[in-house]
Structures are given as C-alpha cells and as structure tokens.
Amino acid sequence: MIDKKLFRSVHLDDLQFKGFNGKRVLCLVDGDHYPPVVKWTIEELEKSGGKVVALVFLGGTEKIRVSSKDLKDIFDLRVYLRKSRLDDSISFLVEALEEENPDIVLDLSDEPIVDYWKRFKIGSRVLEMGIDYIGSDFWFKPPVEDEVLNKPSISVIGTGKRIGKTAIGVTVARLVKEELFDPVVLCMGRGGPPEPEVIDPEKIDLEVDTLIDVAERGRHAASDYWEDALLSQVSTIGCRRCGGGMAGNPFSSNVLEGGGIANELSQDFVITEGSGPTFPPVKTDKKIVVIGAKQPLEKILSFFGEYRIRVADLAIITMCEKPYVDDEKIEKIEKGILKINPDLDVVKTVFRPQPLDEVARRDVFVATTASDQSNKSIKAYLEEEYGCRVKEISNNLSNRIKLKKDLNRSISSCDILLTEIKAASIDVAAKKAKKEGLEIVFLHNRPVPVDGSIDELNEAILSLCKKAHKSFRRGEN
Incomplete structure (x- = not known):
C-alpha cells in the first residue's frame, strides 16, 4: 500500500x-x-x-x-x-x-x-x-527590531557594502554632537569584538600607536567602531555580527547586549549603524538609508532594496558623479526611490577627502578603498584644498597582497601616509609607514551635496534627529 x-x-x-x-x-x-x-x-x-x-x-x-x-x-x-x-x-x-x-x-x-x-x-x-x-x-522574516533602547535613536542602514555608510554615520555623529545632543554610536561589524566594547575618546588616546597595538593583539583595529570613534570623537560601542539575510537580519550578533550598555551610559541619544546591507537588530525612532549610486539599479530599487527604501525616513545617495555614474542613472535612481516612497527626503551627494591633520606642502601617499576611477578627483581635491602633493594612491586597502606591493614600491618617497580606517589600513599600511618613518594622518570621506549646500544636507540630518527625539518622547517608538 x-x-x-x-x-x-x-x-x-x-x-x-x-x-x-x-x-x-x-x-x-x-x-x-x-x-x-x-x-x-x-x-x-x-x-x-x-x-x-x-x-x-x-x-x-x-x-x-x-x-x-x-x-x-x-x-x-x-x-x-x-x-x-x-x-x-x-x-x-x-x-x-x-x-x-x-x-x-x-x-x-x-x-x-x-x-x-x-x-x-x-x-x-x-x-x-x-x-x-x-x-x-x-x-x-522582517528584520528583528528589539525594543531594547530607552533613549531617542536613529539608525543608519545601507543597501550594500562600500557605499560610504560609515562615512555618513560619522557625519551624523559629528553633527548631532555639535548641534543637538550628546550621542553614543552603537555599531556592529564583521570584525567586531566578542563582547561589546565601549570606545570613549575622552578616556582612550585614539592615535596610530593605539590602533597598531590593537592589531598586534590579533584584533581588527580598522573595524567600523574604531573608525566611528576616532573620526567623530563620539563614544562608540563596538559589536559583532555574522551573516546577513536578504532582508537585513544578521544570523548572530551581540548588538542587543550593546544596546543594554548604551542605556546605562550618560549619553542621551543613540545612533545605530548597520553593517553592509545588514540592520542592527534594535528598534529606532527614525532611519537613514544610504544608497550607492554605482550599485546596479536592480539592487537599489528591486529585490529587498525596495524594502530598505520603504522603511527609511531619509535617503542619502552617495557617489553621484562620473566616472561612477552618469546623470541619466542618477535621475533613474532618484525617480525610482520616490516612486517607492513618495514621502522620502532624498539628498544626492559625492564624497570628498578630509584629512584630520595638517598635510600642506608635504608629499602624500593616499590609501583608500575607493576604485581607481576616483583617483583623479581625489588627487585634484587634496592638492587644491589642502595644499599637499599626492605622489601615490593605492586603491587596495581591502587587498593585502596588492597593498603591500603598492607600499613597497613608493611609500619611501613620501612624507605622510594619508589613509582611511578600513580593512588593512592599520595592520599593513600604518605599520609599514611607521617603520619607514612617515607621519600617519587619518582620512574622513565627507559627503557633499550635488544639488544645494552643505548646510542643506546638515539640516536634513538634524531635522530627522529632532523628529526622532520627538517620536521617542511621544511614545511613538
């Protein structure tokens, strides 16, 4: 039978x-x-x-x-x-x-x-x-949004990796600290610590030797939480995550524990930062979605890129310039976003390098994760705005073998290593530069609006943070 x-x-x-x-x-x-x-x-x-x-x-x-x-x-x-x-x-x-x-x-x-x-x-x-x-x-399943936070909050999420989400997160943290509240950043990454770790710039000397020491102890000194803390000078809680679902769920993380730590700190506003296209599994009052213009249109506007746009309150499109994209694609992205979420504020931006220390009249080796398509604009901007001489640009921070070759070939002819805090920037680039006697200066990629002024971008961010604060106080979270 x-x-x-x-x-x-x-x-x-x-x-x-x-x-x-x-x-x-x-x-x-x-x-x-x-x-x-x-x-x-x-x-x-x-x-x-x-x-x-x-x-x-x-x-x-x-x-x-x-x-x-x-x-x-x-x-x-x-x-x-x-x-x-x-x-x-x-x-x-x-x-x-x-x-x-x-x-x-x-x-x-x-x-x-x-x-x-x-x-x-x-x-x-x-x-x-x-x-x-x-x-x-x-x-x-919808991404987990645990109601662990007991303070007003905003999250910075992305539609992918290498689109400038951390640079936007740093910008948000700087603005909030300067203009509104006393913030703490809750950050997660694929190289985060086994237990949530608080990095307080007022208690830790955030300099090159500190990060090199972290790397020599076998930890990821270029993890996003170190970058956030150093570039923004805002206290940051570093967490880890593994795996990333299509809709944004991590498979595992210690972010909820990190959220509990944020509740106990003195700061009065929390900025959570996702990792790649993965969301922090905590509920926040408002969301900023970061969209890389160089990504395929389908990834931005279809699949679960659409979901990320639907749940956001502000969209910041990055890399809106040639050779990454042409005007036609930028227009398609903006129109597509507004078709999905007509009420969404959209800001189109480009990134411009901002050294954290003086580099004028010095020979500079630039280490970046940006593609070589951007080298011409990076060189021109640094030399015009900061008065340095860009001798070499390595686009291989995320490729240790190629980065070592670039450093061995030309770093000895330079005075300064100007580097992003990414990938192999500390354990390879900074260690090599220190051995060669170079000064090491860190680099922030500052978002600049394509249409409008810096003030308008800042106001869009600050306005959303104010709304997040009001939503929390009204119990809408």
Missing part, C-alpha cells in the same frame, strides 16, 4: 511549520491552479495549526471563473479580488493586510501570475508591515 503521506507537501512536514500553531495566515492564490487543489492545501495547512483568515486572488483565469462569489463559495473564506484589471494588485494586497492583520502571508501562487520580480515586490510590502512572507521554499 502506498503511504498517504507521500501525497502531502514535503513543506508541510517541515519542522518550521511548527511556527504555524495559532498563527493567523493570509494566503495568496491564483486562477492557474485548479481550485480543489488549493482548497486541499489550505485544509492541510490548518491541520498544521495555522488559521487561514482570508485569500487574496492575484489573477489568472486558466482554471477558474473569476468572481468574488464563486471564489467564496469554493473556499468558504473571505476573498479579496481586484475590481478591475487596472487595479494595482500590490496596493490591493496591502488593503487586505491592513484589514485582516495576519501574522503570516503564505504564497500559494506561481508563475506566470507571480514571477520572481513580483515576489520581491510583494515581500517588500509584507515585511514593511512587520509580517512574515513564506512560500514553498522560502521564509522571509
């Missing part, structure tokens, strides 16, 4: 479906499935402990005559059906989510009614509303 279990979905037997017990489930269905098959699956689902509250019909007429009455008669459930072909199916879904308030959206549709692109659009809207989105072989 054939085992009847063979006729059941393998997915329904999966251990993750234990999470269905007592949960409210809204199902997405289409007309390319024969209705009794869909009904059979829903019955099996309810046997697994889930409570199906409604269906959203996404389209298709191959195996079904479409009318709300017919569908309700078949499934004996509330059915949401578009009134015309002109209706936006995503907006229609959002309406159903608001009315039914499910815990889980289960996608029982398939191509051609719902393809890969549409699935991500659906997922972005579902996750934005704090709801799990699952299907036959996927389970997307």
Whole structure:
C-alpha cells in the first residue's frame, strides 16, 4: 500500500511549520491552479495549526471563473479580488493586510501570475508591515527590531557594502554632537569584538600607536567602531555580527547586549549603524538609508532594496558623479526611490577627502578603498584644498597582497601616509609607514551635496534627529 503521506507537501512536514500553531495566515492564490487543489492545501495547512483568515486572488483565469462569489463559495473564506484589471494588485494586497492583520502571508501562487520580480515586490510590502512572507521554499522574516533602547535613536542602514555608510554615520555623529545632543554610536561589524566594547575618546588616546597595538593583539583595529570613534570623537560601542539575510537580519550578533550598555551610559541619544546591507537588530525612532549610486539599479530599487527604501525616513545617495555614474542613472535612481516612497527626503551627494591633520606642502601617499576611477578627483581635491602633493594612491586597502606591493614600491618617497580606517589600513599600511618613518594622518570621506549646500544636507540630518527625539518622547517608538 502506498503511504498517504507521500501525497502531502514535503513543506508541510517541515519542522518550521511548527511556527504555524495559532498563527493567523493570509494566503495568496491564483486562477492557474485548479481550485480543489488549493482548497486541499489550505485544509492541510490548518491541520498544521495555522488559521487561514482570508485569500487574496492575484489573477489568472486558466482554471477558474473569476468572481468574488464563486471564489467564496469554493473556499468558504473571505476573498479579496481586484475590481478591475487596472487595479494595482500590490496596493490591493496591502488593503487586505491592513484589514485582516495576519501574522503570516503564505504564497500559494506561481508563475506566470507571480514571477520572481513580483515576489520581491510583494515581500517588500509584507515585511514593511512587520509580517512574515513564506512560500514553498522560502521564509522571509522582517528584520528583528528589539525594543531594547530607552533613549531617542536613529539608525543608519545601507543597501550594500562600500557605499560610504560609515562615512555618513560619522557625519551624523559629528553633527548631532555639535548641534543637538550628546550621542553614543552603537555599531556592529564583521570584525567586531566578542563582547561589546565601549570606545570613549575622552578616556582612550585614539592615535596610530593605539590602533597598531590593537592589531598586534590579533584584533581588527580598522573595524567600523574604531573608525566611528576616532573620526567623530563620539563614544562608540563596538559589536559583532555574522551573516546577513536578504532582508537585513544578521544570523548572530551581540548588538542587543550593546544596546543594554548604551542605556546605562550618560549619553542621551543613540545612533545605530548597520553593517553592509545588514540592520542592527534594535528598534529606532527614525532611519537613514544610504544608497550607492554605482550599485546596479536592480539592487537599489528591486529585490529587498525596495524594502530598505520603504522603511527609511531619509535617503542619502552617495557617489553621484562620473566616472561612477552618469546623470541619466542618477535621475533613474532618484525617480525610482520616490516612486517607492513618495514621502522620502532624498539628498544626492559625492564624497570628498578630509584629512584630520595638517598635510600642506608635504608629499602624500593616499590609501583608500575607493576604485581607481576616483583617483583623479581625489588627487585634484587634496592638492587644491589642502595644499599637499599626492605622489601615490593605492586603491587596495581591502587587498593585502596588492597593498603591500603598492607600499613597497613608493611609500619611501613620501612624507605622510594619508589613509582611511578600513580593512588593512592599520595592520599593513600604518605599520609599514611607521617603520619607514612617515607621519600617519587619518582620512574622513565627507559627503557633499550635488544639488544645494552643505548646510542643506546638515539640516536634513538634524531635522530627522529632532523628529526622532520627538517620536521617542511621544511614545511613538
């Protein structure tokens, strides 16, 4: 005799479906499935402990005559059906989510009614509303937002790596400290410490020898939290994370512990900073999303780039200049962002190097993670604004072997190593420069608006921080 279990979905037997017990489930269905098959699956689902509250019909007429009455008669459930072909199916879904308030959206549709692109659009809207989105072989969860912080807060998140998120985070921290509050930065990274570590610039001498000593003890001295503390002169809590989900969840981190430490410090405002496209797993009052203009349009505006734009309160687009991008792409990015989130403030920026110490009339070796496409503008800007002579630029901070070759080739002819605090900047570049007797100066990449003034960029950031403070005081967080 054939085992009847063979006729059941393998997915329904999966251990993750234990999470269905007592949960409210809204199902997405289409007309390319024969209705009794869909009904059979829903019955099996309810046997697994889930409570199906409604269906959203996404389209298709191959195996079904479409009318709300017919569908309700078949499934004996509330059915949401578009009134015309002109209706936006995503907006229609959002309406159903608001009315039914499910815990889980289960996608029982398939191509051609719902393809890969549409699935991500659906997922972005579902996750934005704090709801799990699952299907036959996927389970997307909204990024964790633990309400651990007991102070007003803002987060800086990104759509990828190497887009200048830490530079924006440093800028935000500097501004808040100068103009508004006494901030602390809660930072996480792939090279963070095993226990959250507080770096207080008033208690620790943040100089080259300190960071070299950290590196020689086997730790990552160029981790974002050291960069944040040194460049902003704001107390920073360094945390670690491992893994990064598509929607922004880390697989593991010690950020919640770091958040508890932030609560105990004297500072009155918290700035959390993500790592690459991964979110800190703490709830904040407002969000800034950093978007690299050189990223592929699909990554910015589709997949779960759309989700990041939807949950943000301010978008800062970086690297808005040739040779990274042309004007046409910048326009597409801005229009795409505003189509996704029409209420979002958008600021277009470029980065300009800002040495933290005097470099005038000196021969300089520049070490950066920027691509060699930017070398011409880096050299011109440093020489014109700061009066130094740029003798060599290495774009290989993230490639230790190539960086060593660049340093060996030309550092001895220079007076100063001017370096970002990234990747191998301390354990390779700074150690080599110190051995050769060079002065070491750290570099901040300062965001400068493409349209408008620095004051307008600063005001956009400060205005959002003020709103975060008000939201917290009103209990809206």
